[in-house]
Amino acid sequence: MRNIDAPLTGGQGRPRTDAPVRAPVAPGRMPLVGHAPRMRRDALRFVSGLRHHGPMTKIYIGPRPVHIVNAPEVVRELLTAHARSFDKGGMFDALRIPLGDGLITAAGDRHLCHRRLMQPAFHHDRIARYARVMSERSLARSAAWEPGTTLDLVPEIHRLTLDILLRTLFADPHDPDLHTAVKGWLSVKYHSMRLALSPLHAWAERLPLVPGWRPPDPGPLRRLVAVQRRIIETYRADGRDRGDLLSMLLLTGGPQGSLTDAEVTDELITLFLAGTGTVSASLAWTLYEISRRPEVQRRLHEELDTVLAGRPPGFEDLPALVYTRQVLAETLRLHPPSWLLMRRAAQPVTLGGVRLSPGAEVFFSPYALHRDPQLYENPEHFDPGRWPPDAAAKAPRHTYLPFGAGSRLCIGEDFAWTELTLALAAFTTRRSLTPADTTPVRPLVGTVLRPDRLLLTARPRPN
Ligand code: HEM
Incomplete structure (x- = not known):
């Protein structure tokens, strides 16, 4: 990996000077629409290609300029040294409508x-408790997958993660109103988010009659809020710690107060x-x-057999599941779900030598960084061996x-x-996975980067 503390250079290898400069505009800007058509055609390739134009580049989404950070040393400035000069940005302001003002959208002191x-709800001891739910639910779902049968794992896994989250948030996830309310909210959430995250959302609010641009029905969110409030009242009434995440959110407090309902x-x-x-x-x-790498599965099986010896995986097994974690780390490098992150300057600030005014938007892409050949050798190649146990500590930051x-x-x-780790162990311990067809799996580029489909066949493990 490259030494990122070396002097920062521009696209043509020029050393950075102290005087603020302007970021170069990426080639291919079109009148009115800017770079939006190129983003739309292949966002991953477009964003990854920007590294050729220097540590910071400017693109236009329609008429809106956005600075893209392409170098880890500038990402470091953005996320640490200058973090207080930035908030999350316009899209997150818009997200407050479908989401409320939780940690993801909150700014400043809030x-x-x-x-x-x-x-405290995410402390080690607490996660050890949630781990029981994670292991149990993953085993139950994977057990229902008969050997020799084919499944689209995308919806299957989505149901599993929602199930796990509901059961870790709420000790009693069987509340029928909660299920109906979550289902209803999920059905409008995608539409709300698409609208909120679209660069055209400001127009959408003014043109509510255009089909597909109508603001989503606020009813499902209201119903979910009402059910949650009722559950919170029950928890507050007896003040008991039910071992779930909600109990912890209600029980924590300190000199700065506690969270309101x-x-x-x-x-x-x-x-x-x-x-x-x-x-x-x-x-x-x-x-x-x-599923495309029998050798990786063989090593996974070997580790799972040795560590678990037929037992269900548990929290205490995590330190020993070293190769399992390496496989996950390498997957998160090649396919980071949060492929594009954003910030907005809240005050005048110089970033990577570029002077930004308040309101200037800045994006960076973990996906592009993780596939930069200057940072990773042979970056397109899937190689869990990059992540020996101490690799994270040694890897250049950012x-x-x-x-x-x-x-x-x-x-x-x-x-x-x-x-x-627990879900991967549950899904692979007793079976081998193979692709069920040759249709290429494509990345769906939304707020999260995910495969469009994943048809896999489960086979009994070879002896
Ligand atoms: C593989 C799974 C996950 C990935 C890749 C992921 C990725 C991320 C990233 C990149 C951020 C920072 C966003 C930014 O800087 O703008 C973030 C923030 C956050 N994540 Fe995750 N996340 C994952 C799982 C989870 C889970 C399981 C939870 C909760 C149960 C969670 C809750 C949050 C919250 C609340 C924030 C906002 C933190 C803050 O702004 O202080 N994430 N996540």
Whole structure:
């Protein structure tokens, strides 16, 4: 891997000077629409190609300029040294309508305060409790997959991750109103998010009669909020710790106060959003990669046989499942679900030598960084061997960012590693996986990067 502390150079290898410069505009800008058609045609290739134009490039989404950071040293400035000069940006302002103002959208002091109050719900001891649910549910779902049969794993895994999240958030996930409310909300969530995240959302609000651009029905969100409020009231009434995540959100507090019921509701909705699509995409990509690599499966099986010896996987097994974690780490490098992250300058700031005014939008892509040949040798190649146990500590910082970094690092990172490891163990211990057809699996580029489909056949393991 490259030494990222070396002096930063421009696209043509010029050393960076101290005087603020302008970022070069990426080639291919078209009148009115800017680079939007190129983004639309193949966003992953377009964003990855920007590294050839320097550590920072400017693109236009329609008339809107956006700075793209292409170098890890500038990402480091953005996420750590200058983090306080940025908030999440216009798209996150719009997301407050379908999501409320939870940790993902919160800014400034509100973010800091909520982050501190939510941290205990993600402590090691707490995750050890959630791990039981993760293992049990993954085993139950994988057991239903008969040997010799073929399944599209994309919806299957999505159901699993939602099930796990519901059961870790709420000790009693069987509340029928909760199920109906979550289902209803999920059905409008995609539409709400698509609208909120579209560069044209401001127009959509003004043109509510255009089909497909109508604001989503607010009813499902209202119903989900109402059910959650009722559950919160029950919890508050007896003050018991039920071992779930919601209990922890209600029980934590300190000198800075505690979360109100309305804030807890927003955080629960944020967790539904942040903790399902990302995990299911990662698990689906992992099964995709291993189903094409018998040698990787053989090594996985060997490790699982040695460590588990036929037992169900549990939290205490995680440290010994070294190769399993390497496989997951390599999948998260090649297929980071959060492929594009964004910020907005909240005050004048110089980033990577480029002067930004308040309101300037800045994007960076973990996907592009993870596939940069200057940072990873043979970056398109899937190689779990890149991640020996101490590799993460030695890797130059900000070259591997599946969970982001700095004050907005994913709060669910340990939760996600635990769930992914236990689910991968559950799905592979007793079977071999092979692709069921030769149709290429394509990446679907949305807020999360996921496979469009994943038809796999389960076979009994070779002896
Ligand atoms: C493989 C799974 C996951 C991936 C790849 C992932 C990725 C990320 C990334 C990249 C960020 C930072 C976004 C930014 O800097 O703009 C983030 C933030 C966040 N994630 Fe995750 N995430 C995963 C799983 C989870 C889970 C399981 C939960 C909760 C149960 C969760 C909850 C959150 C929350 C609440 C934030 C906002 C943190 C803040 O702004 O302080 N994530 N995630």
